[in-house]
Amino acid sequence: MDNQQMRIQSLKYGNHLHYEWDTTLLEKTDEHIFVLGHRGRKLKHYTKGKVFTMENWTIEFFPFDAWFTVSADIIDGKVTQYYCNICQPAKLNENTVTFVDLDIDLIYTNGRWNVVDEDEFAANAVKFSYPPDLVRRVIQEQKSLEERIEQGRFPFDGTIERLIKMLPDGE
Template sequence: MNDQQIRVQSLKYGNQLHYEWDTTLLEKTDAYIFVLGHRGRKLKHYTKGQVFTVEHWTIEFFPFDAWFTVSADIVDGKITQYYCNISQPAQFDENKVTFVDMDIDLVYRNGRWNVVDEDEFSENAIKYSYPPDLVRNVIHEQQSLEQRIEQGRFPFDGTIDRFIKMLPLEG
């Protein structure tokens, strides 16, 4: 495993820092980056003014040309949850990946996919004055991500699983 540290920063519309955490690089191409979130890492949440400890490993995917992110929770060598943000395409600069979180999320837990935070999207569309074309694009991108998941297209085609073997065995 590579030991290059990558800071991940989630921004709100207008590039306001929302939250951030540190990860380790797994793979980077011209189109995307995969990083490993270490068990026990600290997530600094600026919007809530709190620091959280994340108690599990995550394999995280940030495409530079698509409107979503993926975080797969890994427990006992298996993916137990997916958390996908609808976001503007990620950007990578030296040792930092950033993305603008557009509020709506798709979450897989307990064997089901659900859309969450649609109310937050509606509230923030007003609060941050999202342009109408941005609102339409976010809704379109949510539908596009749902289709990608249903069809098992990258990275939901087993790609994330190949990184699991890189994790230390849990005691």
């Protein structure tokens, strides 16, 4: 790992800064980026006006050609939770990755996948005037992500688990 620092910025529709945090680059290709979120990092949540301290290491995936992100919590060398945002494809500009969060999330915890924040999606569709095509696309992308997970397709094919070895020793 070359310790290249990467800033991650989550935006709400209309490019309103939602939250941001700093990470370290693990892997970069033309199609995606993987980063490491360090235990103890600060997440600045602009929408809530708060700063949160993140308790776990994460391996995070941002594709430039797909409508989701993945954050995998790592505890004792194992993935304990997946948190996937439905969002517009991520963009990379030098050392900053941005994505437009479209509210609906898929979360894996306690052995089960759950869809959350559908109420937030409905409220924000009105608040931010999501175009009808975008609303349809979000629903389509949620179903597509559920199929990808079920079929064990990249990055749910063991790729994230293989990256765990890149955590600093003793973590």
